[in-house]
Amino acid sequence: MQIIIMTDIFGLTTDIDLLAVSLSTELTRVTVIDPYDGHKQTFINEQAAYDAFMTLCGHEQYISAVASAIALSEDEVVLLGFSAGASAAWKAIDRHSNPLIKHCIGFYPSQIRNHLDVIPCCPVTLVFxxxxxxxxxxxxxxxxxxxxxxxxxxxxxxxxxxxxxxxNYSLSAATFFTDKIRNKIKLDNIGILN
Structure with missing residues (x-):
């Protein structure tokens, strides 16, 4: 199985690195897609991160990057996105026909409001x-x-x-949802995060 993590506008961070390592197993490969082509960024605040995201990538280019990563996958895929990454995943699975996409989990996908006509090709869990x-x-x-x-x-x-x-970081929420994701994947039973 492959897990594709799509980052938020901050791109590669220590949190994403730790999440990727915690989800990676002998049977699970983790790939991280970010708006900055794998180059770590340092932002003074969220507005600076948003400005860089819009200048260096933007929503449409990010959707294309996610769609390309899905197309290159040869294993069953679980998509795990955050903010802009979750929104990009949502658009990338619209009317898709790839049977390898098993689940899409998206955290606070704010751009989804502009894409309510999407028909997802797999089960989706959205955390708002x-x-x-x-x-x-x-x-x-x-x-x-x-x-x-x-x-x-x-x-x-x-x-x-x-x-x-x-x-808006919450250690308790991040810990709770990271544990939920990890437990579902370990059980090889990606499903809703109830």
Missing amino acids: PCEEKHFEVDNILSALASLKQVHCIKTSFYHGFMNSLSE
Whole structure:
């Protein structure tokens, strides 16, 4: 099995490195896709990270990078995305026909609001924050409720809670969800994160 991790706008971070190592096993290969082609970045704040993301990559280019990584996979694939990476994964699995894609897990995919017409090719678990600056989370949850393969979780945390570089980082939430992901993969039973 292959796990493809799609980072948020911060790109490669210590958190992503640790997550990749913790998910990698003898039978599971982990690949990390980031907006900066594998070059670590240092940002003074989230606005600087967003500006760099939009200048150096952007949403469409990130979607293409994720789609290319999926196309190159020869094993069963689980997609694990964060923010811009989760949104890119969502678009990349739209009406896709690759039977190797087994599950897509996305944390706080804010751009999903612009792509509610996506028809995912695999089961999807989306983990939303309690609120977003640019849209009502509950409206998106309602819009996604009709999609049979999509399971949504609304947390009590804020956008970025899995990333220690985010002002909304929550150690307890990051630990809880990382353990959930790791346990599901170890059991070779990727499913909803209930």
